[in-house]
Amino acid sequence: MGKRILVLGSSFGGYHAAMRLRKLLGSAHQISVVSADPLFTFTPSLPWVALGGRDPSAIQHPVAARLGRAGIRHMQDTVTRLEPAACRAIGKNGVYEYDYLVAATGSELDFAAVPGLDPDGARSHALFTVEHAMAVRRALERLYARGGGSIVLGNAQGASCLGPAYEMAFLIDTMLRRKKLRGKFSISLFTNEPFAGHFGVGGFGAMRRMLEDEFTDRDIECITSVRLAGVSPHGVELEGGRRLACDLSLITPPFYGSHAYMGVEGLANPRGFLLADEFLANQRYPNIYAVGVSLAIPPKEATPVPVGVPKTGQMTQVMASRAAHNIAADIQGGVKVRVGDLGVVCIADAGDTAFLVGASPLQPPRNRLVHKKGKIYHYMKEAFELYYMAHMRYGLPMPERSF
Ligand SMILES: Cc1cc2nc3c(=O)[nH]c(=O)nc-3n(C[C@H](O)[C@H](O)[C@H](O)COP(=O)(O)OP(=O)(O)OC[C@H]3O[C@@H](n4cnc5c(N)ncnc54)[C@H](O)[C@@H]3O)c2cc1C
Incomplete structure (x- = not known):
């Protein structure tokens, strides 16, 4: 019998996990997405919106349409409580049961x-x-x-x-x-x-x-x-x-993770970030996978003032891809992959120039890195946004290799 796979969130983590699951599992299993937001927003371009260089419509797209074309149902709802022992998520508008869950709900702002x-x-x-x-x-x-x-x-x-x-x-x-x-x-x-x-x-x-x-x-x-x-x-x-x-x-x-995960023993840390092993599965509830900002990653070193570990969009997509692979391995049999080396490439724009950094920030030594400055990286960031949004709108392929 087909399994029910529920994905919470439809941003970098949820969207890519659902699409990858569809690719790996075909149509034999049911993949659904529950997300509070009907739109995908390309967050790396928010600074350009703030500076007046982009209109919101340029960086947003209705995500249900994109998922729908892949045969994935999108339901707009906010999950308020997860009941992992009963394998269900409680939303404001309904109750969602699952055999496997991918949690990609990002964060709440404190x-x-x-x-x-x-x-x-x-x-x-x-x-x-x-x-x-x-x-x-x-x-x-x-x-x-x-x-x-x-x-x-x-x-x-x-x-x-x-x-x-x-x-x-x-x-x-x-x-x-x-x-x-x-x-x-x-x-x-x-x-x-x-x-x-x-x-x-x-x-x-x-x-x-x-x-x-x-x-x-x-x-x-x-x-x-x-x-x-x-x-x-x-x-x-x-x-x-x-x-x-x-x-x-x-x-x-x-950040908080999500209040929906708090108070369930073994599921999340006290700030509501999900606990997971090296395969991105929760140890107490192994049918729950966590990706992206919602995953608890402890700081690598103590700092005088607390600093959280950032999770970039690209890291999130890698996690989504690996969590999807591992769920497919659970269902179909196969070797699971570790989350491993989350290499990042990030471009911070300055308008007149930009800064590129590429590194493996979570894997010591962190010296496998490149950092450069130049206007070319500003154009690279623009091109990446255009390509990403074209993927969302018209289904241009998203290269799997980088993820
Ligand atoms: C200003 C800014 C600039 C950035 N620039 C870059 C950059 O240049 N490069 C880069 O790689 N990264 C960048 N990032 C980081 C990037 O945006 C995040 O890594 C990425 O958004 C994480 O994706 P996610 O899917 O884990 O979570 P999110 O993007 O936070 O998405 C969470 C999803 O879950 C849904 N959701 C949340 N709570 C619930 C709930 N209770 N029930 C149901 N659905 C829920 C939301 O609607 C959303 O769909 C930037 C972030 C910001 C804010």
Whole structure:
């Protein structure tokens, strides 16, 4: 009899897990996706939406249509509780039973962790959705019209998605230069990392120096290893008493995994990130696989201020592909693959140039890496976005080799 495979989430992790499962299992088994969001959003382009270089429609696509063409049913719902002993997920609109589950629900943002962090942009902004990006765009436009001010980018203690703060600092600097307003604005960046470019994995060799030079050249103050005390009407307050004047702040909060997984012994850690073994399967409930941001990955080293391990879109796709392979191996027989070496290639854009890093951040030694700077990487990032969205819209093949 065919198995029921339920995928939670339809972003980088959920979408690719479902598509890969369909390819590996054919139509003999039922694959369904339950996801809170009807749209796929290409998150790496959110900074461009915030800076006004992209409209949301360019980076979003109805994911149900794409999945539907592969014979995968998409149901829009928010799962509020997982009952792994009964093999079912409880949603706001229904109950979903499964034989195998892929959990790819990303994260929830813990705005309550620090006073003044704010989902609505009243005191501070975030950059995780198109709505966030449009709120940042409007706030920036108000500041351009005013002709001057102070801008603060930051990563709060416990934050793990660290790159966007850097990217936004450089992009805003470039934009202000193009508008011939740079001299009227101060830009500061604070971060939980022990040094610039640590990125929750101990850094990428000389990339630290490259970023420090970039901050100096662009006259951006970079404050490292610091905790955020709060965001008040007077500015961004750092622990130790320093206050940064601020007309616009964009701060990455810490993450939860999902409240839906909390409180089930053996399923998730106290922050709601799923526990899994080297095959991405939960040890207590081996028919549950975790991929992407929702997976618990402990930090490789202790840092004075807590820094989470980031999971990039590309790492997430690799995990999705390997989890799908292992579920197929469970069902059809075959050798399972370990999650192994999650090599990443990441491009942080600065508008007038860009930074490429390629490394194996989770596998020591981390010295198998490349980091480069150049405008060519800006165009590579644009080309990647175009190709990715063309895949979503028209089904252009997604090369499996890289995943
Ligand atoms: C501003 C920004 C820039 C980035 N830039 C890059 C980059 O340049 N390169 C790169 O590789 N990565 C980048 N990333 C990281 C990348 O976006 C993530 O690695 C990726 O989105 C993780 O995918 P995921 O599927 O694990 O989770 P998510 O993308 O968070 O998706 C979670 C999915 O689960 C659904 N969901 C959540 N909760 C529930 C629930 N309770 N019930 C049902 N469905 C639920 C959501 O609707 C969504 O479909 C960036 C991230 C941000 C925020």
